[in-house]
Amino acid sequence: MPRTLPEPSVDSFDLTVILSALADPGRRALMTALFRSSEPVDCAVIVEEADLGLSNPTISHHYRILREAGLIRSVADGRKRIVRVRREDMETRFPGLLQAVLGGH
Template identity: 60%
Template sequence: MAKKLPEPDVEDIDLTTVLSALADPARRTMLTTMYRGPEPFDCSANTWCADLGINPPTVSHHFRTLREAGLTSTTVDGRARIMRVRRDDLESRFPGLLDAVLGRD
């Protein structure tokens, strides 16, 4: 059975927290890849380790930071972690922010 990990409600997403999460180049790269790619995004730590040159605990930390900032939503199904960018939530809260920071396809 799939389980959704905790994330802030839309009205609790804070601009300072979002920008702080995006200040890290690795997190910005991860979110840009998810934002421009197909959803849902299967988050294999091994793929990110190879692509970004970071270790699995650091990948997990970055994923958690993005989720806790309100940028992503994560569902756990067995060993798989499926992530989605919270596009609609962020657009309603901060119109145009993701396009301005991450660019369009």
């Protein structure tokens, strides 16, 4: 049965944490690929698209940082992870931030 992994509430979003998560080039590349997709996607597909050349543990770490910052929602379905950008939540708390940081890439 699919389950949503823990994530912060919109009210607890911290701009410093979000910007710190996006400061890493690998995480920013993952977020840019996710941002381009309007639908939830398998995290493995995004990793292939971004072609970062990073190890699986490093990729998992990047996804965890993005999720804990509130940037993405991850749903675990067995070994598969479906991820999507929390666009509406981010837009509610920090209007225009994702478009400003990721939209031009």
